[in-house]
Amino acid sequence: MTRRPFLALALGACCLGTLSILGSTRASADDTFIVVQSTTSTQNSGLYDHLLPRFTDASGIEVRVVAVGTGQAIKNAANGDGDVLLVHAKSAEEDFVAAGDGVERFDLMYNDFVIVGPDDDPAGIAGGVDAVAALAAIAEAQAPFASRGDDSGTHKAELALWADTGVDVAAASGGWYRETGSGMGATLNVATGSGAYAMTDRATWASFGNKGDHRVLVEGDAALFNQYGVTLVDPERHAGVKARAGQAFVDWLLSEAGQSAIAEFRIDGQRLFFPNAN
Numbered sequence: 001m002t003r004r005p006f007l008a009l010a011l012g013a014c015c016l017g018t019l020s021i022l023g024s025t026r027a028s029a030d031d032t033f034i035v036v037q038s039t040t041s042t043q044n045s046g047l048y049d050h051l052l053p054r055f056t057d058a059s060g061i062e063v064r065v066v067a068v069g070t071g072q073a074i075k076n077a078a079n080g081d082g083d084v085l086l087v088h089a090k091s092a093e094e095d096f097v098a099a100g101d102g103v104e105r106f107d108l109m110y111n112d113f114v115i116v117g118p119d120d121d122p123a124g125i126a127g128g129v130d131a132v133a134a135l136a137a138i139a140e141a142q143a144p145f146a147s148r149g150d151d152s153g154t155h156k157a158e159l160a161l162w163a164d165t166g167v168d169v170a171a172a173s174g175g176w177y178r179e180t181g182s183g184m185g186a187t188l189n190v191a192t193g194s195g196a197y198a199m200t201d202r203a204t205w206a207s208f209g210n211k212g213d214h215r216v217l218v219e220g221d222a223a224l225f226n227q228y229g230v231t232l233v234d235p236e237r238h239a240g241v242k243a244r245a246g247q248a249f250v251d252w253l254l255s256e257a258g259q260s261a262i263a264e265f266r267i268d269g270q271r272l273f274f275p276n277a278n
Helices: 003-030 040-046 049-059 070-078 089-098 133-140 154-165 184-194 200-206 244-254 255-265
Strands: 035-036 062-067 084-087 102-117 145-147 178-179 197-201 216-218 226-232
Touching: 003 226, 035 040, 035 070, 035 184, 035 244, 040 049, 040 062, 040 184, 040 200, 049 062, 049 255, 062 084, 070 089, 070 154, 084 089, 084 244, 089 133, 089 226, 102 133, 102 154, 102 184, 102 200, 102 255, 133 145, 133 154, 133 216, 145 184, 154 197, 184 197, 184 200, 184 216, 197 200, 226 244, 244 255
Parallel strands: 035 062, 035 084, 145 178, 145 197
Antiparallel strands: 084 226, 102 197, 102 216, 102 226
């Protein structure tokens, strides 16, 4: 009479033990990948195709990238929809950490922005090294300018330069100033298709395949410096963050191995990102 309850208890214990083991295995398996909320330039340039297999080989951790504009990437990470943030808008990244959504932000690498435009160059900016003067000349000529208009890192940098010109681009929106609300590749397609100027990061321009008659017209201004940073999303604020695996990725990027891998990446022999982790 007592064996049946005992067997039931034993079977129940066995099932619970099995479920416990499966649960442990599932948690471990889940930790073998992370989600990185990222700016588009690192994806579009091919940098991740170069970096991520090296990290996965070294760690066994897969990296799944969500590539959007920097503003959207920060919003996504602030919602807990990712483990690591990798973007290029330092003040916004610092605000992200100050708000309690990120653990600590680190400088990772840099490159620069350039202003591209058509060969006929109606604003006469070719060869210039003053980005603000070039934008002012574009506005004066009312030559078409394609802007991402998407709160990305590139868009933020572009707006800061327009602010220095004193030109009210919001008032010009829909006229010579054309906001695409799209990523860099789509915006460059608009620029090359309509004879418009645009500001882009150098890496995306180097990998862009539809240049047409467009070329780099303005470069070399210190105001076009483009810093990238990496931040672990705070697991104390966002319980779903895979802190161990995410931190492993951050640490690898900042390590000698990660920094060397960044330095090795080239397109047509041109080095496009310069590591500068402290």
